[in-house]
Amino acid sequence: MSIGDDCALLRLRTGEELAVTTDLSIAGRHFQLEWHSPEAIGHRTLARGLSDLAAMGARPVAAFLSLGLPPQIVGRWLNRFLDGFFALADANKTPLAGGDLAESPAAVADIVLIGAVHRSRALLRSGARPGDLLYVTGQLGGASAGLAQLKKLAEGRHKRASKSKPVRELRIPPDLEDTLQPHLSPQPRLAQGQYLARHSLATAAIDLSDGLSTDLAHLCNESGVAAELDAAALPIHSAANLAQALHGGEDYELLFTAPPSARIPRNIAGVPVTRIGRMVRARADRPQIMLVTQSRSRPLESRGWEHFS
């Protein structure tokens, strides 16, 4: 801790338990100093942590931010990083309660989120049962499609760049802003997660950080079930293709399951909710996830998501 006491003191409300998550972001792996504005890196750093709270149905109580930065970017870069960070923090009523700043040869940001959730109401990955229906918030593949566009922009500039000049910030053309937005400023689904927890609607939930195919496999593993995805039902982002919707990471939407009897609204706090499949019994003789189309079914492999590396 850099200010005041050695620890931050926080209180929960009666009947709440703590939800804690940490996410480490590293230059070259989770963000690129040459591609991303400082504001976008600040926003994305916090969004990763808030999305974990959303997946548990927790409300944010406080954030802690540890930054290791090369000395040459501590000044104006840091201020702009914090602008992006605090814009998202304020929008989600998340106070920054402490942290640490040190010089580091590589830029790193570790975000810690402390959340609170009513006891035994937290959304877990392990509660899905055969027969449950599978839902997702928002749209799929937008972040991955945006990243692909950003890569193109960066590579185009790289080809044009003179070797004698330092790399300047990547300028985003106005006509690409909408396409890049899901990648540059993803919105954690806190209100949606809290709604599901408060009304005990979901049997299991996870946030889509590694991509639908990978995160659905996590949920299936933790719950000991299998899943069938309806290809035609997937809410694919207008800029994305099917592969990006299935395997692209960092959409930070919520994937959750609920019994057929649960009344799941078509949208929660302004974000659409779409039924995209169902959970089935896990069997040794069939793949864990099947992608079902009108004509045929095929197994869906988890491809993982590797950011930039």
Place this chain on the structure above:
Amino acid sequence: MSIGDDCALLRLRTGEELAVTTDLSIAGRHFQLEWHSPEAIGHRTLARGLSDLAAMGARPVAAFLSLGLPPQIVGRWLNRFLDGFFALADANKTPLAGGDLAESPAAVADIVLIGAVHRSRALLRSGARPGDLLYVTGQLGGASAGLAQLKKLAEGRHKRASKSKPVRELRIPPDLEDTLQPHLSPQPRLAQGQYLARHSLATAAIDLSDGLSTDLAHLCNESGVAAELDAAALPIHSAANLAQALHGGEDYELLFTAPPSARIPRNIAGVPVTRIGRMVRARADRPQIMLVTQSRSRPLESRGWEHFS
């Protein structure tokens, strides 16, 4: 989070509040891969965080560890780091509840400690009053003296090293183990902090991470008071000199204040407690901290502590 759910769920006991601290350790600044064994780096990473809990009088509830490591040291180095980490965690009943591991060009470790303390019993930096007496646990300057010895060892090897061979782990001669111990494996004073909080004995407390002269200034600033240190009373470590005791960092002892009426034991849970001065009214016309000897008094400047840089 790498395993299980998106967040770790933790419960406090009735009447407790949360104490949270984060500390970022970076290779070259807080530790040296060429000087420190992986076990020592693991121990020291956790000790920094536990000592912050000790300073608040909190009990550890859980630790979260985010590691960014160069790929070449992820295997055996990481296992040995965790050996050092878990030895101290187990000794202090601190479960590792989550964290993150990623490749990073520079080795970084961010430690998060979640603690709990009875409401309104937490030790703060801000409660010291003129007339309070000043105490410290254990001995002073040992970590700084140990670091000086370690530097000598490392520099001696550096001179002898052949440039064609990779740097190997620094071997600690058996006759130096005792001297290096306060630097390599400092002991956070959790039992002592909890004792002070439980019995409401201390008016203010801080842990000695930056050195007595700097941390006492923090405590004076937060409390709005000044201090007089009795030079003759300082429990200087047998390997250390006065300057190391006054300015050396990372002893991780507790510095605390209590009214003269408080009955402070001479030792708490096996660790000696020494009265080293008193708090006085802050006045614009005199230095914040005076070092008092039999013959004279002189102002004591805060020198800070810069680890390795």
